[in-house]
Amino acid sequence: MNANSNTLKIIFALAFWIGLSSYSVLVQAQTLPVEAFGKLPEKSTFILSPSGNRMAYRDTKGGKDIITVVDIAENEIVDAVNVSSVKPNSLYFVGDDRLIMLVTQNKKLPGFKGRHDISAAFSYDLETGKLFQLLTLGKGIYLGQSQIGRIVGISTDQKYAYMPAYGDANILNLYRVRLDKSATPRIHKRGSHGIIDYFMDGDEVIARERFDNKSNKHVIHSYITGEQVEIFKNETEIPNNSFVGLTPDKQHLVMTDMGESGRWEYYTLSLTDGTIEGPLFSKEDRDVELAMTDSERIVHGVQYSGFKPTYEFFDKKLNARIKGINQALPEFTSKIQSYTPDWKKIILHSFSAENSGSYIMYSNGGLSLVTAERPEITAQHVNEVIEYKYQARDGLTIPTLLTLPRNKEVKDLPAILLPHGGPESYDRIGFDFMAQYFAHKGYLVIQPQFRGSTGFGIQHRLKGRGQWGKTMQDDLTDAVKALAKDGKITAQNVCIVGGSYGGYAALAGATLTPDVYKCAISLNGVSDLDAMMKTERSNYGSNHWVVAYWDKVMANGNYKRNYLESVSPINYVSDIKIPVLLIHGEYDEIVPFKQSKNMYEEMKDEDKDVTFIELNNGDHFLSTAENRIKAMKAMSEFLEQHLSTN
Structure with missing residues (x-):
């Protein structure tokens, strides 16, 4: 090679x-409009058929939304279908003549308040042109669920998909669903309380995963011998092992666990006797981030964490x-x-x-x-992304990405501090449409991987527990100080901009460190942590592991209302000295719309400089070009008003 x-x-x-x-x-000489960066990628979601003879992709050129299928050898379009009504997130082939489209749609659920993001799967037959949804709510499928698009296996004759869904509020069944036409699904394996996943070998269930939120028991049952055998058991408030797929011989599950290095590694769990072996894949300086699996959930290898992806295979x-x-x-x-x-x-x-x-x-x-x-967006409009490190005030090294405005000396530049969401996630080198647009406008864009971020080891992540508004926020302040000291930016000419947790960080910057930034923009951000926890409890129930997770992330497992109030920006509106722009999607299901609306009302009551933009039909992720462009135009105008580019 x-x-x-x-x-x-x-x-x-x-x-x-x-x-x-x-x-x-x-x-070459043109300055691009915001639409060039804000619209959805013209080509995306590429997928190969199993034979390698065909390829499919999503094409949004000219405002259309089409799935195109190409014969690779002949370089000819085989089919094209308008999918503007379903807007697929991902695709995969079953054989060469059928496409599965995974979609998310925001809609009302009969008998339930408000609107909800519903994931679903559609089947498209290239020979007949039929496009239809596989599982639908009703017909024995519980109405009050939002995840009905997951496929855990395809039948050996490729006529059926095996899909988990709730038959009632508590029981996750495995259904056999026809791929050639819309039909009532049949229960292939009846579930029981606590079941959360199924693993298949052809048409047979060979393992089930169970997690009980009340007893905190995480269990794997194997059926490979023809009888139910418990091969894994762990008592934990939050599941800390993830079962991601099967080895090629289908005799073991592949699971994540924390290695001696303090990083996530992959191990095998024997379906026969529960023996755990490994690690299969590990690196001293990187976590295992995800498994490379196929449609049968066979694990071929892994992708490691890091600014640039690296891979390792069996x-x-x-x-x-x-x-x-x-x-x-x-x-x-x-x-x-x-x-x-x-x-x-x-x-x-x-x-x-x-x-x-x-x-x-x-x-x-x-x-x-x-x-x-x-x-x-051609070569003349792409801004270089480089890696940078600085020391936080307590000595912790903070890995950082800088997007440098093209054709500008990296000296005394105006800057955008762009903390990521999560907060347990991280940024990667790639085309970040928002960072690239800001750099295109002449700003240096700073993306610190503050403590609490994933991708840089467990200790880096755990240092963020209970540090919202505290040392996590200090890391952002220290980024400004470090880059100003290096002469790359002007400390008095920085705006903090972020979405989700990054939106919280932007509001915390405006309230808890009001002298650091010249302006702040919160996109779908959290302003009230106590209200956010109440929302999670209402959505999941007090005993659910999701609530326990957020308790640990926000408060290090010591949830107290007065503590969350002490680091909630909405309680410090009187301290704000800078202009603030709030943007929020009307139907955001992750961070409620009222988090921004309430912050806006509090700021207006205090006669602060605040602007609020509502994104009609908007979700948490700026999924549509219309809302991306609307948000980016508002941000661009706001920055031009409040941040000097001289």
């Missing part, structure tokens, strides 16, 4: 140059292949998007300092460009 690196590089370089260079010259030849591909694309950060079962064809989603995102095909030892993700 390594011997082919130069060939691979040449193949890609030629394809890329031929496909984009003529267009790039035409737009198959050593595959490790060499991926290494060779990366050597052929040294300037690119590449993520595996799709692959055939034999890994002879792989689609990569790649990004570089000169590329706003491309899909690249590996096949027959060579690489070729499939398409640009955002053709309008």
Whole structure:
């Protein structure tokens, strides 16, 4: 594979140059409008069929929403279907003639208040043109659930999908659902109290996972011998082992556990006797982030955490292949998007300092460009993303990403501090449409992986427990100080902008550290932690592990109302000295709309400088181009008013 690196590089370089260079010259001098960054990627969600003969993708060019299927060898469009009514998040093939589309729709549930995000799966038959939803609420499927799109297996004859869903409020059954037409689903395996997952071998259930929120018992039952055998048991308030799939021989489950290194690693659990072996995959400096699984939930390998994804597989030849591909694309950060079962064809989603995102095909030892993700944003408009580190006031190293405005000296720049949501998540090198737009406008964008972030070891994550508004916020303040000391930014010319937890951090910046920032923007942010906890208890019940999780994250397991109130921005409105922009989706199911509305009303009562933008039909994730563009226009105008670009 390594011997082919130069060939691979040449193949890609030629394809890329031929496909984009003529267009790039035409737009070199243009400043792009917000719509170029705010609209959905023109091409996305690429998937290969099992044979590798076909490829499907989502195309939103010109405001349309179409799934296109291509014959790869003939380079011809086989089919195209309008999916504007369902807006799929992801795709996969069953054989070469059927597509499964996984979607999220915001709608009302009969008998329940408000609107809810409902995940569902649709089947599309390329031969007949039929598009229909697989599981639907009603017909024996409990109405009060929002997750009815999960598929845990496909029948051996490829005529049925096996889908878990609640038959009533407490029992998760496994249903057999026809793939060729809409029909009443049949119970394939009846559930019992606490069941949360099923594992299949062909048409047979070989294991079930159970978690009881009242007893805190996490259990795996195996059926591989024909009888129910308990092979795993753990008493825990929050499930700390994740069962992600099966080994290729289907004799073991693959599970996550905390290794001696203090990082997440993968182990195997024998379905015969419960023996745990491993770790299978581990690195001293990285967590195992996710398993690379196929439609049968077979684990082929893992993706490790980090600003740039890295991979490791059971198959050593595959490790060499991926290494060779990366050597052929040294300037690119590449993520595996799709692959055939034999890994002879792989689609990569790649990004570089000169590329706003491309899909690249590996096949027959060579690489070729499939398409640009955002053709309008060419090399002249992509801003470089670099890694940076600084020391927090207590000595903790904070990994950070900086997006540098193109053609500007990195000296005394105006800056956007952009903390991520979660907070237990992290940023990655790639095309972040918001960071890229801000840099396009001339701002240096700072994305600190503050304590409490994942991806940098368990200790880094745990240091954030109970530190909302405290040391987590100090890490953000220290980012401003470090970059100002380095001469990269002007300390008095920084706006803090964030969504979700990042929105909380923006409001905490405005209230708890009112002299650090020149302005603040909260997008779907939390303003009242006590009210947020009440929402979680109402949604899940006091005994649910989700409530216990947020108790640990927010308060380190010592939930007290007065503590949460002490770090809630809504209680410190009188301390605000800077302009604040609040933006919130009308139907946000993660952070309630009232979190921003109440903050706005409190600020108006205190006669503070505040603007509130409501995103009609908006969710937590800016899922539509309309709301992305509306939010980004509002942010751009706000920043132009309050942040100098001189």
